[in-house]
Amino acid sequence: MFKTRITEMLGIEYPIICGGMQYVSNAELVAAVSNAGGMGILAVGNFGSKEELRDEIRKIKTLTDKPFGVNVTFMPTLRIIDREGLIDTAIEEGASAIETSGRITEAHVQRIKKGKVKHIHKVARLRDARTAERLGVDAVAIVGFECGGAPPMDEITTFIQVPLVADAVNLPVIAGGGIGDARGFVAALALGADGVVMGTRFMITKESLVHQNVKDAVIRAKETDTVPVLRSLRSMERVFKNEVARKVIEMENRGATLDELVPLISGDKVRASWEKGDINSAILPCGQVIGLINEVPTVKEVIDDMVSGAEDILNRLTRMIRAG
Numbered sequence: 127m128f129k130t131r132i133t134e135m136l137g138i139e140y141p142i143i144c145g146g147m148q149y150v151s152n153a154e155l156v157a158a159v160s161n162a163g164g165m166g167i168l169a170v171g172n173f174g175s176k177e178e179l180r181d182e183i184r185k186i187k188t189l190t191d192k193p194f195g196v197n198v199t200f201m202p203t204l205r206i207i208d209r210e211g212l213i214d215t216a217i218e219e220g221a222s223a224i225e226t227s228g229r230i231t232e233a234h235v236q237r238i239k240k241g242k243v244k245h246i247h248k249v250a251r252l253r254d255a256r257t258a259e260r261l262g263v264d265a266v267a268i269v270g271f272e273c274g275g276a277p278p279m280d281e282i283t284t285f286i287q288v289p290l291v292a293d294a295v296n297l298p299v300i301a302g303g304g305i306g307d308a309r310g311f312v313a314a315l316a317l318g319a320d321g322v323v324m325g326t327r328f329m330i331t332k333e334s335l336v337h338q339n340v341k342d343a344v345i346r347a348k349e350t351d352t353v354p355v356l357r358s359l360r361s362m363e364r365v366f367k368n369e370v371a372r373k374v375i376e377m378e379n380r381g382a383t384l385d386e387l388v389p390l391i392s393g394d395k396v397r398a399s400w401e402k403g404d405i406n407s408a409i410l411p412c413g414q415v416i417g418l419i420n421e422v423p424t425v426k427e428v429i430d431d432m433v434s435g436a437e438d439i440l441n442r443l444t445r446m447i448r449a450g
């Protein structure tokens with residue numbers, strides 16, 4: 127039903143990807159997305175060793191025989207052990223794609239190419255998309271300011287980023303940031319993307335490990351309830367607007383150093399918060415799309431609704447155009 131350069135490249139039914147989410151993407155979520163016809167991506171930030179990553183990938187393989195990916199982030203503020211070793215492990219264990227983000231080098235691109243898996247590099251700036259193409263990646267994902275995780279420092283939104291990148295590179299383009307339903311999906315394709323990457327929407331699903339308190343808080347939340355933090359470290363993250371986020375911003379405004387901020391932003395606190403449901407004890411990445419999220423569906427329901435909704439939207443648009 128769907129055929130784009132991304133479905134062809136990744137061997138998946140729908141061009142819908144769940145981006146790697148540190149502490150949130152686990153085998154169950156990844157497999158659920160892949161089983162529903164999209165591509166799930168595990169995040170290596172969850173693991174303290176190659177063996178832990180290997181075990182989780184093996185678990186994915188017991189849950190699905192569909193293609194899945196592994197995310198390796200090069201964001202400087204995320205503490206990750208031996209990224210190259212983790213890439214090798216993901217390739218050895220049969221990942222179909224590696225999604226990288228942050229600053230990668232030609233050596234990383236070559237390493238992934240040698241493993242004969244597809245390389246998606248996620249960027250937040252037009253110029254980084256061009257660099258990724260020059261380095262030889264297979265596809266580029268571009269995210270806008272709305273996104274959960276790492277938005278662009280220059281605050282350019284998805285609506286502007288996607289057509290700019292689609293015009294600038296010959297590679298397949300994946301759009302991310304603020305997409306949560308069929309409308310965002312069709313809009314992204316209309317802007318020139320070959321597929322979409324979503325994080326926040328998949329985080330608020332039945333299969334997601336995040337605590338019910340977090341899911342309830344997101345459902346209650348409005349589009350204004352996220353805020354970018356860590357701008358002062360040039361490693362910006364969009365997070366839930368809670369007490370910790372407010373404190374981090376206040377400290378940044380006072381010129382706090384990374385060392386001073388670490389106790390508030392530590393990954394252990396984030397993980398504990400997702401799992402235990404205390405929404406005021408850590409910075410919790412999520413995107414503005416929380417304003418559009420009103421329920422906790424299954425992953426399959428999210429994907430099926432996007433696909434069937436896309437058809438309805440196209441019919442509506444066709445009628446509108448023909449009526450003119």
Ligand SMILES: Cc1cc2nc3c(=O)[nH]c(=O)nc-3n(C[C@H](O)[C@H](O)[C@H](O)COP(=O)(O)O)c2cc1C
Pocket residue numbers: 144145146147148150169171197198199226227248269272273274275276302303304305323324325326327329410411412413414415
């Ligand atoms: C909780 C959470 C954790 C994330 N962790 C990572 C990560 O480890 N590596 C990465 O490249 N992107 C990460 N992201 C970004 C997502 O993969 C994806 O690009 C983003 O969520 C898309 O924007 P959306 O949230 O508006 O859908 C994270 C996003 C969220 C919400």
